[in-house]
Amino acid sequence: MSRxxxxxxxxxxxxxxxxxxxxxxxxxxxELYDLASDPHSLRNLAGEARCAPVRARLSAQLRxxxxxxxxxxxxxxxxxxxxxVEYFG
Numbered sequence: 721m722s723r724x725x726x727x728x729x730x731x732x733x734x735x736x737x738x739x740x741x742x743x744x745x746x747x748x749x750x751e752l753y754d755l756a757s758d759p760h761s762l763r764n765l766a767g768e769a770r771c772a773p774v775r776a777r778l779s780a781q782l783r784x785x786x787x788x789x790x791x792x793x794x795x796x797x798x799x800x801x802x803x804x805v806e807y808f809g
Contacts, residue, residue, distance in 0.1 A: 750775065 721729075727743050730736035750766040752775055765771045786794030793802070 750779075752778070 724743070727736060727740050731740040748764060748766065751761075751764050752766040752771055753761040753763065754765060755761070766775055783794060785791075793800070
C-alpha cells in the first residue's frame, strides 16, 4: 500500500490525521523556510515580519519570471482559475 493510500484510508485515525492535511491539502499561497534550521520544511516563515524583506525579494523575482514565461496569472491577475480548482493531490 502506498503512503498516500495509507494516509487516505486512515485520515481520521489519531496519529494519521496530523499528517493527512499537509500531505494532501492545498499549499499556502506563500511559503518560506529556513532549510539550515528546518531541513524538513515544517515551519513556514512567510508570515513573520522579520522575513518580509526576503519574501518581497523572492516575490518580485517570481513575478518577473512569470511575466517572462507568459504565465497567464501574471499577465492578468483576474485569471485565478488555478487558485480555486479543487486539489486531489
